[in-house]
Amino acid sequence: MTRTIGVLALQGCVEPHRAHVEAAGARLLAVKTAAEIAAADALILPGGESTTMLRLLRVFGLWDALASAVREKPVWGVCAGAILLAQRVENPTQDSLGVLPMTAIRNAYGRQRESHRAQVAGHPVAFIRAPKFADLGPGVEVLARAGAEPVWVRHGNAMATAFHPELSGPMPSPVHRAFAGPHALP
Numbered sequence: 001m002t003r004t005i006g007v008l009a010l011q012g013c014v015e016p017h018r019a020h021v022e023a024a025g026a027r028l029l030a031v032k033t034a035a036e037i038a039a040a041d042a043l044i045l046p047g048g049e050s051t052t053m054l055r056l057l058r059v060f061g062l063w064d065a066l067a068s069a070v071r072e073k074p075v076w077g078v079c080a081g082a083i084l085l086a087q088r089v090e091n092p093t094q095d096s097l098g099v100l101p102m103t104a105i106r107n108a109y110g111r112q113r114e115s116h117r118a119q120v121a122g123h124p125v126a127f128i129r130a131p132k133f134a135d136l137g138p139g140v141e142v143l144a145r146a147g148a149e150p151v152w153v154r155h156g157n158a159m160a161t162a163f164h165p166e167l168s169g170p171m172p173s174p175v176h177r178a179f180a181g182p183h184a185l186p
């Protein structure tokens with residue numbers, strides 16, 4: 001059966017995931033309600049602005065539904081989404097769903113001007129006001145680094161990328177293939 005990958009669609013970079021998820025052989029559902037979160041087999045928390053997403057999760061009453069879903073289903077946080085998944089957030093401190101044992105240091109590469117492209121796992125990706133992942137807990141697997149920095153990590157059901165792989169081809173990106181493909185992690 002085709003898997004349904006939900007992408008949280010309150011704010012941020014949602015639609016560019018569609019073609020990658022479809023190229024990986026799954027279906028993409030933009031989710032905005034608790035019922036849609038429940039209908040997804042796995043969830044992408046997209047890039048965008050984590051403070052805005054936190055606020056909208058409260059405004060739309062989705063916090064509890066999402067907090068339990070990310071403990072039950074495979075979840076992938078992209079950039080701001082990774083910040084939402086981290087157990088600790090710095091620069092500044094803020095609330096999070098707390099499933100990935102690491103510290104996300106927001107905007108750690110600098111401002112918009114320091115945003116850049118790089119090759120990660122053989123794919124051209126974008127770092128856009130990206131966080132750094134620090135203090136990785138035991139059992140956190142590093143799937144890719146950029147230089148010395150861990151930029152693609154995984155722990156149990158939860159995966160995070162500091163970068164956006166969805167803004168460039170070829171499709172599917174290695175991260176979409178790992179998350180949504182027929183041999184998907186975890």
Ligand code: GLN
Binds near residue numbers: 046
């Ligand atoms: N700087 C943003 C934040 O702190 C993340 C940027 C992104 O998702 N590309 O939430």
